[in-house]
């Protein structure tokens with residue numbers, strides 16, 4: 001273990017409370033700044049979001065009753081371009097979670113060298129409790145409430161947990177109606193029929209698969225002999241699992257919210273519907289391996305573990321029991337700061353979310369370009385350009401890992417912070 005890593009691992013023993021995404025993001029930032037020459041005033045500015053919009057959302061239910069829900073849009077930093085990031089519908093959304101996720105979007109866009117800053121939004125609601133018409137009314141109301149904060153050159157939402165291309169279509173339509181003109185570039189992740197990009201839905205999972213493939217190559221694993229466990233079978237998890245399966249990896253476990261399916265001989269993941277095709281279908285898939293819990297999946301003795309569902313699943317409580325040789329983060333923030341330190345101490349490489357799942361925002365950028373030019377790209381072109389961008393980001397991060405003997409997360413932060421610091425330097429942050 002390197003001196004840097006050993007020093008960082010020492011912090012783990014003090015962790016007691018569960019971390020919020022914002023706390024994890026701030027601790028990660030503080031640790032990474034030690035490895036990059038950056039003005040402390042810029043760091044102080046980056047420790048907090050620039051704005052958080054909080055809105056009340058009256059929702060008329062189909063039965064006529066009314067409920068008032070809460071929504072957020074956190075905007076972290078826009079020095080490199082308009083704010084960019086997903087919109088999440090989930091019962092555990094909080095102000096701090098949106099702030100932490102917005103921070104991660106700033107780093108993610110900078111790691112990929114995209115001309116965007118970071119944002120994230122959310123509504124505190126269980127989307128499984130909403131009918132389609134309720135979800136549409138809620139999305140239109142949210143758009144109405146945040147209309148002055150978003151726009152193609154201001155802040156561009158996209159899908160995240162609990163939202164999908166249809167949600168983005170409603171958002172685009174509501175915004176366009178308010179502005180009295182059709183403005184496709186206000187959101188990405190729309191259906192291709194209204195200016196969305198081919199390949200956007202599969203993109204975060206595709207990038208997770210590409211980065212897993214590169215990491216296996218780097219650590220000398222033959223992909224066809226690599227065992228992989230994937231938590232979550234949604235936009236990220238299912239697409240990553242399916243592509244890795246197509247590339248001959250041995251997917252031994254996949255999961256949904258209710259539990260996981262495990263087969264040491266491998267699972268044909270094409271036979272299981274994704275969350276989008278049918279929620280909770282993994283555990284319902286009879287005849288596919290044995291049923292285990294999500295907690296057991298995280299501790300399976302596999303080559304690669306891909307947490308691709310929710311945040312904070314790898315904590316100091318289970319980090320010592322994780323038996324995977326490598327972790328590739330499909331979800332945002334699946335590893336707490338304390339767990340990250342334990343993995344560093346145990347020499348388990350963790351390829352961070354801000355690199356691994358960045359294919360989503362990268363194809364969102366392609367979509368934004370297509371909207372500006374009013375010209376669609378073919379799926380083949382999208383996937384080719386995504387591959388190029390992912391390999392270039394992988395090389396940038398790997399170079400920092402090797403140059404400074406850093407963890408993969410610290411190295412990705414260094415790549416991002418150098419670019420953000422340079423932009424702040426040129427633009428000037430002080431009045």
Ligand SMILES: NC(=O)C1=CN([C@@H]2O[C@H](COP(=O)(O)OP(=O)(O)OC[C@H]3O[C@@H](n4cnc5c(N)ncnc54)[C@H](OP(=O)(O)O)[C@@H]3O)[C@@H](O)[C@H]2O)C=CC1
Nearest residue numbers: 162204232233234235236256257275279280309331332360
């Ligand atoms: N969509 C995107 O563009 C991007 C998403 N991400 C991140 O990836 C993660 C997953 O997002 P996405 O794939 O879009 O989400 P989806 O809503 O498409 O899928 C989520 C999946 O996780 C499962 N799940 C939900 N809650 C739990 C839980 N408590 N324990 C275990 N599994 C659970 C769901 O199961 P079930 O079917 O049973 O509900 C489903 O399989 C999030 O962290 C998101 O921020 C990152 C980059 C881009």
Ligand SMILES: O=C(O)CCC(=O)C(=O)O
Nearest residue numbers: 084085086158360361364
């Ligand atoms: O596509 C985007 O703009 C953002 C996707 C997202 O929210 C994420 O990468 O976490």
